[in-house]
Amino acid sequence: MSLTAWVRRARTPEPAPVRREIAVFEPADLFDIDIKDDPEASPVLCCTDDPAGAAAFNALWLKRIATSGRYAAAVSVRGQGGTPAAEGGVEAFTHDVVQAAVTVPRQAVLIGHREGAAWAALAAGRYPAAGLVLVSPQRFPKQPPKPVGGPPILLVVSESEAQSKEAQAVTEAYGTAPLTFAGSPDEVFKGAAAEGILDAVLSWLDGKK
């Protein structure tokens, strides 16, 4: 984050605070003695523009991430799931993601889905994420901020999105080639496509540790 960007933000009224719903799944919650919390592995925080918010990641994602030894969390931004609606738009959603990130016990990897990818990228411009994963980004900012602390960045899109304007813009902004998955972009939360994405993301994360 640049000093000027911070000065500007510090002079802007903060979005109204809301009680945010945060779903958490820890390796210890799995009651499986073979799965250990890996203290070296960064926790993960997910967000999506799906109206279910955090709950969307409950079907499969959080448990699968926890199984890999990572603390897994997802946040409902204002107006999603169990988080009350409040004014603010993209700026406030980004604020919600940053606020959720700092409650995670250790430096977190941010995973954003669709518009959630845009919020995650904006959040990474003011919070030093341990990694940034953008899944099928939509309404992505034209000039995303430079991520604080230079985290590794992964772009994951369905085969059908690989040539999309959005994917190309992200590739250009960060210089990361997209990883593609087979299946529909709307099947990211469960089913075969979801399994595929998770495998790809988790093995990428393990490689970055």
Add this chain to the structure above:
Amino acid sequence: MQEYSSQAAYDRGEAVCVIGAGASGLIAVKNLRENGFEVDCYERDTVLGGLWNPQNQHSPLYPNTHLVTSRSQTEIPDFPMPDDWPDYPSAAQMLEYLTAYAKHFGLSEHIWYGSEISQIDTVEGSRFEVVVKPAAGSAARRLRYGAVIIATGHHWAPNLPAYPGQEDFRGTVLHSSQLKDASRLRGKQVLVVGGGNSGVDIACEAAVNAAGCVHSVRRDTPHLPKYLGGEPTDFALARIGGRPKFLRRFLTDRLLKGPGRLAARMGIEAPGPGSAGEEPVRNGRYLEHVGDGSIRRRGDIARFDGFDVTFADGTEMRPDLVVLATGYAPKITLVKPKLLGVEGDSPYPKLYARMFSPRAETLAVAGLVEPGVGVLPIVHWQTHAIAHWLHVRKGDPERAANFRRQVVAESDQYEVESGGASPRHRLAVDAEEYLASLGRIIDILEQEPAK
């Protein structure tokens, strides 16, 4: 770290040594690590958080200490405080915050507690040898580092006035940092000396806890409440700073008019806190206590006399307890004064851009400023600059030279005019100017290298 003998210094290569694990030290460790440096941080106490930790043996916290800077202006830029915290968090919350920061970024594993640094010296050109004061019965350890950042704070050595007759005074005299517990005020006639934030806060505590409270100040200084125009004061004033120049004066005057008139009504004739003026005291309760008589203001003390104190205007009182809220003297003894730019008659450091040693390229000090705004964000950008500087210095001689020129040129631009004589005023900077200067320095350091 391996074992090392007492004779040979253990060589930590290009690692950086950070001294102190208060807010400034923690931010330094985090930002250096983020920039790829190995870091060892030494803390003389057994806890982190510096002065915000009441378990720190020397903590200067007094009863009911709360921030005077608001949450959004105090939090570290890349690690906000929880947004359901109050506008002015307590000292306990400040410690909770710093502890969470350390945990979040895994800083503790780089901190060596119970390790006071007694001395640092330049060796082999730009490297440093660091001496860790021995615990009882063991030998001193010596280590070598590529660079050193001093983050030892400047609120540890009380600045104590001496008045005629003070040695024979029959009541109790404490420095503000020794007060600790409000019960010490109960039922007492209390005299509070010093018109800084500590003195004014403690006078308010005495106004509600003590049998009587007299507040002695040697001169009038600007006062502000904690809220202005429905917003935290520092936030409201900072927002005006973002407006076009021709509007600022007008908006500031309008905002400060009411508080200025109230202060004048209470007999405080001080210039309003202008853009480059001295840091105002921020307390919304104080003037009300003066207004209801629970705080009685007096001028400077003339002398102590047995049980009594006489003020410059000739009035007298008989205090049971005198609290000297007369501030602190910055004191850095672990390094040769020359390396901090202490020269001639002035005992005060003269650092480039208030952080870089003018003598050693690999020595910097974090947090040795009184910016009148939140200190943590300032230290964040300072250490950001220091970390980048250490990179540039190694890899890009041309930019390093540019940078040196820039910091030298920047160094005199943010002095603050102040009528104050106590040590704090020598560390004061105009926050707006200083941040702008830090911005320029960082820009130079971050320019893409010419291909």
